Amino acid sequence: MYFNNFCKVVVIFKIVKYITQTLYKKLLLLGFLFLYKINFISSQNINDSLALTRNRNLLVVPAITHSIETDWSFGAAASYTFRYSHEDTLTRTSNLQTLALYSLNKQFVVALDGTIFFPHEKYILGLHGSFSYFPDKFWGLGNDTPDSNEESYIYKQFYIFPHLQRSFFHHNFFIGAMYEFQKVFGIKYGMDKPNISESLFEKENITGRNGSIVSGFGVSFTWDSRNEAFSPNKGSFAQLKYIDFNKLFGSEYSYWNIVFDARRYIAVNTKHVLALQAFAFFNEGTVPIRSMALLGGNNNMRGYYDGRFRDKNQVVFQAEYRLPLFWRFGATGFGGLGEVSDRIGTLNTLHYTYGAGLRFALKPKEKLNIRVDYGFGEGGSNGLYFMIGEAF
Structure with missing residues (x-):
């Protein structure tokens, strides 16, 4: 057993060594790019109950x-972080991020993401919106699709997802309401086939292959005791979300979606962290292709x-062990x-x-990291x- 564990450690550190040797020039270049960041601390005092106090930070960088x-x-990417009060130590740092x-x-x-923690975290507002023009790949539906099925297609997509939560009973427990809207259009497929009838989209009669609009309202139940928003080293997160997509809300398809996301962060010592995640994504009803569960990604x-x-x-189960090396x-x-x-x-x-993978602390105080990961899957899949x- 000890020999096997030793072998696993050797393999991991060989991967890290490989990434370090092949990517150090890119990391150095990135470091120079980050010299363009803009940081400012506002000294302006505003007495309005919702106004920000002196802790503000804006970061604007070229994005690679x-x-x-x-x-x-x-x-390009921009990140704006802020706190409502220096005295409120229980409230985590809010953040808004834009990316093109x-x-x-x-x-x-083009995307906007953000989480705003209101004073004493009585309310938390999550925001996400994006537009995508995306040439993509499709292998068909199912857990055992062969590599030979690979087919190219293109889609355009608008996506909006606001999520407001309020604490109840305990400062770590939240009940929330959310709205999800997604419009998929301009889908093109069969470009690499001699005839469009040969496309998997036609053969498998894929729902939403000509575009779709989904619109739904939902509720959430969340326990969140993480000490940081970006890269926590202790605490836990568990969230259950239910959304009903219905024609009454303007959706072209009727189905419901349940997402369960549970994470645990264990401080192995003062600087090492073991992060664990269990994730489940369930749909029931007539589900268009761009609303289905996807395995893979960053x-x-x-x-x-x-x-x-x-x-x-x-369903997905993930684990990650994080440790410091030197400097950032x-x-x-x-x-x-x-x-x-x-x-x-x-x-x-x-x-x-x-x-x-490797990590570089872009903002050490807020624990916002640049990450470089190399992953391996079955059948020679890697990326x-x-x-x-962080990934989670």
Whole structure:
């Protein structure tokens, strides 16, 4: 047993060494780019009950990212963090982030993400909105689709998701309300087929293959005792979300969606952290393709293309060990198991992933990191990820 564990450690650190040797020039370049960041502390006093006090921080940087889906992407990113009060030590730092990227695969994405923690965290407001023009890939539906099924398609998408939560009974427990809107249009498929009838979209009669509008309201129940929003080293997070997509709300398709996300952060010592996640995504009803569960991506089962396996439902288990190296640099080793399925409760073959990565503390005080991960999956699947923020 000890020999096997030693071998696993050797493998992880060889991966880290490989990433370090092949990417150090890119990290140095990124470091110079970050010299353009803009930081300011406002000295303005505002007495309004909702006004910000003196702790504000704005960061504007050229953005460079990499994933299996996009190859290298280039653009600009801005992050605005703030607190309502220095005296309110229980309230975590709020953040708003915007991003505009164009990739070597001719994809274009503009996004806004944010979490605002109101005084004493009585209320938490989450915001997400995006527009995408995205040449993508599709292998069909199911947990065992072969690599030979690979097919290209293109879509455009608008997405809006506000989520307001209020604490009840305990300062770590929240009940929330949310709204989700998604419009998918301009879908093109069958470009790499001699005839459109040969496309998987036609053969499998894929719901939403000509576009879709989904609109739904939902509720959430959340326990959140994490000590940090970006990269916690202790505490836990558990959230259950239910959204009903209904024609009464303007949706073209009727179905319901349940998402369960549980995370635990364990401080192994003062600087090492073991992060664990269990994630479940369930749909029931007539679900369009862009609302289905996707296995893979930069946060979920790193090493697989985002959507390499796709279906109505999904379960994923992930673990990550994070440790410091020197100065602002750190390292991590991670692994995961996951699957998709057509019916809830159906357990098929679990896919696995593992890998390692480097971290650079962009904002050490707020624990906002640049991450470089390399993940490996089954059948030679692998990928490099160069992103802002932790996977979970």
